Amino acid sequence: MRVLSGINRGPDLAVRVASAADRAAGLPPVLLVHGMGGDHTTWRRLEGTLTGAGREVIAVDLRGHGRSGRADRYRLNDFRDDLAAVLDALDVPAVDAVGHSLGAHSVLRLAMAQPERVRRAVVEEPPPMPRDAADLAEAITPTSTLRERVRGLGVLLADPRPFLRFDRSMPEVVGLQFEQADPAWWEGLRAVAAPTLVISGGDRSFLPPRHLRSLAQALPDGEFVTIEAGHSVHREAPAAFVESVVGHLSRPR
Template identity: 60%
Template sequence: MLVLSRRSEPDLAVRVAGEPDRDVPVVLVHGMASDHSTWRHLAAALRREGRPVVSVDLRGHGRSGRPDGPYRLDDFRDDLVYVLDNLGIHIADVVGHSLGAHTSLRLAMYEPSRVRRLVLEEIPPMPRDEDDLSEGVTMSSTLGERVRGLLALARDPMPYLRFDKRMGEEIVAEFDVCAPDWWSQLPRVTASTMVISGGERSFLPPRHLRTVADALSESRFVTIDAGHSVHRDRRDDFVRQVRGFLA
């Protein structure tokens, strides 16, 4: 792992495979309570095709540092900008899961020219209005989701052990506020985008993810019936979709 040290912000750990200046790199951004290792299968497939791959540990995860203050969604976005700047990456394809997908989309909204293609797996959208808030779509999980999560934890507990537990409540609080401005900024995204839903087995209703896809200027919507962690529980199908889209 390469650790990017900073004075006033948490250090960021990244795994770089290949040479990012030789081709458009693929940046992989994990979800909450995970780390870069969740992408092993996808990263290996991309490397076999010769693609440079940058797998990020978000702040409060893996080997990255923890902030002194609260966790904020825009700080995750700014961390990705820092990683791109530090590695000299002017444009990238970006793949994100859950919190990582939300962070990746914020990056594409903030600096559209730096994201060429974008894969958003099970992205939690910001609430548009009180009706969205009342659903609490980012707050709960099904029994099946919890069981699959416990099995994954038993196989590899380290990402969860390294995860800063106070993050959950602070980030959920940001999703508890109506954010129509977030929706109004989606047309800024110029990247060709694929939104992947885990179907009805996920706690995120597919119709909300489809609405995100519909709000983007160039997008496709794909359903893989796997629940919230498609890349983990249907990894071959996930890799096939991502490889085809990024090719």
């Protein structure tokens, strides 16, 4: 792991860069962004597949997660700006990007603000901003259901470090931001230039698939797929997830 200090006037950010032995010519690195409560280690299987296929991988620990420092604030745009600052610090002009949950939402915000920096994107279970009172009434926030917590218990027992390092003041702060209607966020999706695959975990997830389908339809070049696995598709259905990601990222721009 490499720790980047003093970037974006925020906390230290931990980054793992994995290079391929035979790097594929003409393709940018792949940026991997975990969900809330996780860290870069959640991507081990995908990272190995990507580097084996000749892709350089940049896996970030978001602020308040893993080996990155805790912060005095956790605004949604802070996570976005941290990703941009990491790419600046590594002198990487553009990436393919894969994100899960909060990380997927952050990838979308980066692609909205700096569309030239994201060539292709895969967003797994990205929580959308509420559009109106009807969305707010559903109380959809990027937290986990009891079922998801039980499924994650095995992962926690196998490696408790991500949980122990996680700033547990964050979920409430982040959750409150998803309790504000933000139709402008949906309008902003029109700025995303990257062909984007939206992966839903299906009816086993707390995020209703219809909202993620709407998100894919709102993107200029969005594609929607369902893998019935719950919120953590990459963990519960790794083979199908990796196949979808590699297939999408291997297409020409």
